[in-house]
Amino acid sequence: MNKKIFALLSVLMIASLALAACGGGAKKVEVFSWWTGGGEAAGLDAMIKIFNAKYPSVEFINAAVAGGAGTNARAVLATRLQAGDPPDSWQGHAGQELIGTYVAGKQIQPLNDLYEAEGWLDVMPETLIPLISQDGNIYSVPVNIHRANVMWYNPKVLADNGVAVPTTMDEWLAAMDTLKAAGVTPLALGEQWTKLHLMETVLLGSLGADKYNGLWDGSTDWGSAEVTAALENYAKVLTYTNSDSTSLSWQDAAQLVINGDAAFNVMGDWAAGYFIELGKTAMTDYGWAPVPGTVGVFQFLSDSFVLAVGAPNEEAAMDWLKVAGSKEGQEAFNPVKGSICARTDCDKSLFGEYLQSAMDDWSSNVVVGSLTHGVVANDSWKSEIDTALGLFIQDGDLAKFQAALVAACAASGPCK
Amino acid sequence: MFKDKDRYLSIVLISPSIIAVLIFIYGFIAWSVRVSLSEWKGLTPDYTFAKLNNYINLFSDPRFQVDIRNTLIFTGVFVVGSIVLGFFMAVMLDQGLKGEGFFRSLFLFPMAISYIVTGVVWRWLMNPAEGDRISGLNLLFSNLNLDFLINKWHTTETWGIAAIALAAIWQMSGYTMALYLAGLRSIPIELREAAQIDGATELQIYRHIMLPLLAPVTLSALIILGHMSLKVFDLIVAVAGKQLPLDVPAIYMWQTTFDGLFYGRGAAIGILLLISVAVLIIPYIRYTLKTETQA
CATH class of the missing domain: 3.40.190.10 (Periplasmic binding protein-like II)
Known part of the structure; x- marks a missing residue:
């Protein structure tokens, strides 16, 4: 199974190199995650659909690596980063797991401008922001909240x-x-x-x-x-x-x-x-x-997406992050995955009984992070x-x- | 002339694998040694020289002490258990009973299964649940009114790792049996007959004739089983996951390197594992090479 995925990845990478060499100018974005099964993969597919509808000219490359809680994916990602071949955006648990590892290695970019331009500071809990920031810089876009x-x-x-x-x-x-x-x-x-x-x-x-x-x-x-x-x-x-x-x-x-x-x-x-x-x-x-x-x-804990330093397709990667943080994107992803939106303005009727009560708490409680x-x-x-x-x-x-x-x-x- | 050409050709033919082995085995061993002497922690390589600090810290690390204790218990139970059981089965099969071929395959089959599969099955068998939820071997014991045999298996304090060794014995004792059976078959029947004529009992024959002649087999078995037990990882993970009471150096190495990003420490554990395996393997390889060139 892993071999197959590895082979697939290699083919994808070679293919993307070949495409780049052709210089056809076809825009694309490569997003790396460990969402390969169940509600997670279905949720990701739903978000990709929205992305494709909004940005039809950009090709979405879903570089997902299987393995529970991303153990394998993170090893693959570490190798790619050490080789100077980062995907445009990748998944990680929001907070210090991302910041302590990738900010220290200067591998992800701050996203403050994006937050301001999209108005996310108004729709996400105030106490959440410091937990996903370092020195005033926000480093990732949370998609879901558990x-x-x-x-x-x-x-x-x-x-x-x-x-x-x-x-x-x-x-x-x-x-x-x-x-x-x-x-x-x-x-x-x-x-x-x-x-x-x-x-x-x-x-x-x-x-x-x-x-x-x-x-x-x-x-x-x-x-x-x-x-x-x-x-x-x-x-x-x-x-x-x-x-x-x-x-x-x-x-x-x-x-x-x-x-x-x-x-x-x-x-x-x-x-x-x-x-x-x-x-x-x-x-x-x-x-x-x-x-x-x-x-x-x-x-809380959250899956979130980052922007790579030296992302090959930075503009398209920003478009992807806009979808990941949008009301539409989060409403498509979360009911399928069984989590709530990081935004506080999602439509409650899309969610089950437990999740509705969690949404109430999310928008009213003090937010602290999980170890x-x-x-x-x-x-x-x-x-x-x-x-x-x-x-x-x-x-x-x-x-x-x-x-x-x-x-x-x-x-x-x-x-x- | 022809001989020289032959030699030249053989070197050319073998060189790709020699180069590959040099890079991918010895080169990476050298690199791991370098990493183990560095302060590398985190995703970006940091080759600052740290002397032997990683090694020194390991020996005062309480977790590594648990690892050493567990490895010793596991190795002891697994090696002794497999050898005793394997020898016993070989002697039984050597009595010329009917359907020997069938039993031989039967005992050998577990070896064809991967440790992961063995681990999953033994995880079910060694379920430590109590009361209404009792299951696996404990349920069997309970139904047979053998309640004194009911135990906590791998969740037993300190000795839990011995329960994992049971699963490993199940897997490898058939292999040990095959080794001993081949050894027994190579002992000339005349020796046994001579001993019988001299009035030796069966027990004496095994104690004073068979066992000494089987010493090389025992040595091989000790080394093969011993180095396997030093490297054990998959079986433990399949039975119990990566939890501290059943921690061994290989699991610590994985967790500290890939979950904790302590690359320097992880490399040091790897090198220590390599050294401990080498202590077993290198004399054995030298011994085999010597006997093979003599033969």
Whole structure:
């Protein structure tokens, strides 16, 4: 499969070289992504259709590389960038995953003018912009938005045990005590990355939005007593989870809640798409609420597109970014992919029940970024945090864990 | 004259592969050594000389200590398990039982399967779920009232990696059996008969005659299995994904290089892996070359 795609890519590249050599002047734009299957590929196709209708003279080259969460695609992209052969635009998680990697390497251009010309600053949440910028420069166009701090629950299990949906950390811990005493697994958890996902939401819930943001810009001290307390909360939350988490994928863990084997699960809102796929009904088979302590805060992650430094077809690439950020483009992409628009003015009637509630929150809440999904920390920092977490789960030594987090921020983050 | 021309031709014919090997193997090894001595972190290459810092830091890195522990446990269980089981199966098949060919193929078949497939199947078999969700081997044990055998498999603390070694033993013990069977068949029947006439028991025959004669086979098996276990990656990823309790150097190398962009550190792990495999392989190659030229 990969070989085929590789061969296809090679052919495409040779073909584009040949075209360039002919100098026929045919305008084209090459867009690189890892959207090759399911709703993502269908959404991309819908956007390409809009692009073709608007710019019929430009040929759209869809350079997608298969592989979960872009692991393969990013390796291919790194090779192309090191060889000085960038695609015009490529996909990446909005925030530090893009900025820490590609701005540091001087490979993407700021897009402030485009934002101003298209009026996007007025239609995207004000608190979003700093999270996708560096030194006042905006570096990518977010196409979709997912929410990380969602707590899914089984309404029947909660009702049977007389537990109300918790909104604060203390209520949550108390509710899980009740459930545990009743013999129910309080919280479903999966493999390591879902533990990191749970950790970032508990950090947010314990510290609040401002202090949480401070972790990532260096203004909150990782070694402080507040962070210790937040990590203690996390350690406490872990004691309520199923014993076989290491062997479960996120879908397996989410399914425990659907089947009534567990009461809560913390997972991003792509879980809603999974529940719909399973034929479940919102609010009877599954319910949702912000992770306790994070009410009024929207912890987001987003796929976004950038403009390459030295893009072979810069003008056409700008046209593509205009489509990616347009109301029309986002309304075509998101209902198919199962996410909401980065813009706050999309037509709500196009979306399902969960997504409508997410859209309300997106336009009214404080927006903060996700760690697991690349918004707040660069790749190196994130991988060091992930390793520290893995070691903590093994040895349970909280002091060592916090020391490792302090060291990670000093080595790869903004801390000095 | 003719001989010289022959020699010239053979050098010409072999030179493309020699050049390719020089570039794509030795050249890249040299490049990796260079990267491992650099401060390269991030997408853009940075060849600032970092002395041996990457290596020194690795040995104080708690994650790398987990990796070493896991590799030792895995290698121990996998190599000993495959050799003991392989030898046992070879001896059984050597008793001249009916349908030997059938069993021989049966035991060899797992080797034809890729580690990924083995991993997926064993992931199902070794499901550690409890209570109502029990499944796989644990469900079998429960149904047979063998509850004491129910365990957490690869999610066991510290020793979880040994469960992965079980899957590897399943895959490679047939191969070890084939090695031993060929070795057993090459031992002249007269030796066995002479021992029997001298009054040796079956056990004594295996202990004092067969096993010493099979020492070269055991050495080959040790080395082949040993270097495979040092490089193990796909099997673990297929069973349990990339998670820290089952981390090994190859997985750390992948994650730190491609997810964390620590190219210098990743290259250092790669070079350490190369050295540990070379320690096993190079004496073996020298030994084989020597015996082959003698023969």
